[in-house]
Structures are given as C-alpha cells and as structure tokens.
Amino acid sequence: MIHSMTGFGRARCESGGVGLEVEVRSVNHRHLDLRVRLPRVLADHEAEIKQRVKGLLSRGKVDVTVGLTPGTATTSVEIDEGVAERYVRASERLRERHGLGAGLDAAALLALPGVVRTVETEIDADRLMGPLADAVDEATRALLAMRAAEGESLSIELEGRLDRVEALAESFEARAQEVVAVARQRLRKRAEQIEREVGLLDEARLHQEIVIAADRLDITEELVRLKSHVAQFRETLRSAGIGHPVGRRLDFLLQELGREANTVGSKASDAPLAQDVVELKTELERIREQVQNVE
Template sequence: MVRSMTGFGRGEAEGEAGKITVEVKAVNHRFSEVVFRMPRQFSALEDPARKLILSRVTRGRLEVYVVWEPSAEARAAKVDKDLALAYYNALRQLAEEIGSNPEISLDTLARLPEVISVTEGDVTDEQIWAMLEPALDQAMTQLVAMREKEGAALAVDLAERLDRIDSFRTAAAARAPEVVEEYRQRLIRRLEELLPPTNPVDPQRLAQEVALFADRADITEEVQRLGSHIAQFRQALQTDEAVGRKLDFLVQEMGREINTIGSKANDALLAAAVVAAKSELEKIREQVQNLE
C-alpha cells in the first residue's frame, strides 16, 4: 500500500551511558533529506543513523531530535579553578572597599556561575550506538506505521476520484460519435438555408466535409491513452513501493489527454465534462504531492 510522506515517531532506549530519547518528524519533500538535532558527542554516529533512516523511507524531509540523559557513571564534575580564584579575589576586594569582612566559603564559591560544571565523561561511540540504534529504530517503526495509515486513507480518496476520471473517459468515448452526427445535421440545415432549391446539397461534398470534421474531432487515441494512464495509476496504488513521482507523472499525462479531448471535441457538453474532470484531476494532483 502507498505511504504518505508525513509522520511522527518516538523511541527510547537505556544503556551503560544513560538514556536516549529519539523523535523523528517527517514532512513532504521532493527528495530525501535528513536533519539531525543531537548532542555533539553523537556526531560520529550521524552517518549510520542516516543509513538506518533511509533504509526505511525513500522520500521526505525528516527532522531527528535526540536527547541524551547521561548516567551517573557517564558524568564528570569539572571545577574552573581560575574562575573560582577570580571570584574570590573580587569578593575580597569588594569587602575591603566597603569595610566588610565576610567569610567566603567554598559553598559560596561553588554556587557562583560556571565555577562547577557537569560534563559527559569518557563514553565510547559503541556505548552510544547501543542506545541510539534501538531508539531510532523504534521511532522509525512508529513513523512508517503512521505513514502507511495515512497512505491507505489517501489511496481510498484517490481511487474514488480516479473512478470519476474514468467515468469522464467513458462518457467522452460515447459522446464523440454523437458530436459528429450533430455536426452533420447542423451542416445540412445551414446549407439548405443558404442554397437555392434549384441547387441542392451535394451528398459527396457533404460527406467529405463531415469526414474532415470527424478526423479533426477524433479523440480515440486520447481516450485510449487516458484509459492506460488510469490503469497504471490504479496498479501503482496497490504496490508497496514509493510511487509518488510516478503518480505525479501520470497525473500530468492524464491532464494532457483531457485537455486535448476538450480542444478536439468542439462540443459544449464535452467541454463542461472536461472542466469537471480537470477539477477532479487537480485534487488528485494535490493528494499525490503527499505520497512517498
């Protein structure tokens, strides 16, 4: 079944280095694009993470958000001694200037900005990947499931609209001979009005003129090609492959055939039907843009 390009997935995993939460958001895009928002320690793992993602999807812009909660073993406290000493000297100088003699404790210094910072300790890429891979895989599983669900709903809507296009094709094929006959009748009436009774309509000349009109208004090829495009579209909706680009191409081709039918037919009824068919086709075009 076809899949949409929008979706969302979330995954979590824990390991020696702590806990990782991954969220993946996918939106429409002409090609495939993966954008990461994750800690700098994960930079070396961006390539395998991208490969994992692209093994599950083929189109769309995917934004990947990774949050890491390091374990106690993966944390390290760092003291900025120079900054602490600078704070200490500045406080003593201030105390002398205002005539105060406060006690400057370690607790006071430790609370000052950036004196003590908590950093991630020595964590290997293997430890990080052991958490990132399952979390990312879980997120992608949820995202693909959402894409498939939305794709199934889109396929139903597209199939219904495609039926209306097919009904137009059938009606156009049935109407074409009637258009030629109506032209013949109009031509006879017009000639009878213009020609005197002593000079009746030449049957052979009339047949030639009608034949020329029928040739110009012949939509047989367009109707057949439109039917072929509709059949290919329906077949593509039943596959599990990424068919968004193919369907977009077929929509363009169907639009070309419908326009040609409208321009060739030279008939008010068919012209109205062409307008309705083009309206349905435009809605199909909009929906196809959402498919992977």
C-alpha cells in the same frame, strides 16, 4: 499500499546512565533529503545513523534529531578545599582587623565562587551506539507506521477520484457520438440551404465535409488512452509498498492524463462536453495535490 511522506516517530533509550531521545519527522520532497542532528559527543557517528535511516526510507525531507536526556547516572560534586581554606583565612583576617561579627558559616562558604564544582558523567560514545541504533530504528518504524496509515487514507481518496474520472470518460464517450451527429445534421442543413439558394447540391463534397468534421471531433483515441492511464494508475497504487515507492510514476501518469484531457478539451465544440472537461481537469488537479505527498 502507498505511503505518505508525512510522519513522525519518537523513541528513548539509556546506556551507562546516559539517556537519549530520538525524533524522526518527515514531509514531502522530490527526493530523499536526510538531515541528522546529534550531540557533539556523537557527531562522528552521523554517517552510520544516516545509513540506517536510508535503508528504510526512499523519499521525503527527513529530520533525525538525537538529544541527551537526564538518565540514572548521578552528577558528582567536588569541593576545592584549598580555595575554601583561603576564603576562611581571609574572612578571619577581616573579622579581626575590623572587629566584625561571626565568620563564614558552611552554607555561605559553599556558595562562594570556585568552592564547589560539579563533574558530569563521562559519556562513552561507542558504548551508546548500540542502544542508539535500536532507538533510531524504533523511531523510524513509528514514522513508517504513521506514513502507512496516512497512505491508506490517501489511497481511498485517490480511488474515489479515479472513479469520478472514469465516470466523466464514460459521459464523454456518450456525448461525443451526439456531438458528431449534431455536426453532421448542421452540415446537411447548410447544404440544403445552399441548394435552395443556388439550385446545386454536391453530395460528394457534403460527404467529405461530414467525414472531416467527424474526424476533427472524434475523441475515441483520447478516451481509450485516458482509460488506460487510469487503469495503470490503479495498478501502480496497489503495487506500492516499503522499498517500492510509486510517487514519481503516479506523477508521470497524471501528466499523461492531463495531456489527454487537454486534447479532449480542444475538440470539445459542445458546451456540456466542455463543462465536463473542466470538471475532469479539476479532478486531476485534486489528484495531483494528493500525489505530491505519496512516497
């Protein structure tokens, strides 16, 4: 089953009282363009995270973001008693010198700069890597699940459009025979008109012209190749899976289908056939838009 290149996954973990949140998101891209954003304390482990994600994804522009979140660890508070004492002595001197009222209370003292400071929990990056690696895998699997679900929808739509392409090919085949017959009849009428005007009819030349016209209008080979490419396209869709991306091959087959459609269009001397060729090219363009998002 094919996979889309658009997806999103999220996972959370905690270790040593430190919480981590991992988000993995991807959009379509010709190759695998992987970017990892880590907190500064984990920056040295970027290569390891990239390697884990590369093992599961083949194409797409992928962004992995890891953020620190509040965990169970408590932030400790320290009071600098030396600074507090200096504030108190200064307050007492001012009160005595200027006859001021009551001195500093505890709340006012703690609010003064430098008296209280918070001490963050020290983060052990090596200890975090095990839980973080599991969270990255979980988020990536969630992304893959979303890509698979969208890929299933893409597959259904592509199969439906391929059915229409095959139906158009069948109508080309039926109409092509009529076009050749009409060309043959037109040439014979022209020859008969010339015979009436000058009294001559070169049957050998007429036969040669009919053969040339039939060869010029014949689209049998193009239709055989077109049907073959459609069959290969279907087979490629069904062979897709994790670790087996098919987007580039589908894109190549679309190029071949477009080439055959152009050739048929160049040979289409019949208005209804030309209209069907336009519809065929429209269907191929719609398929191309969807294939751009296939891994």
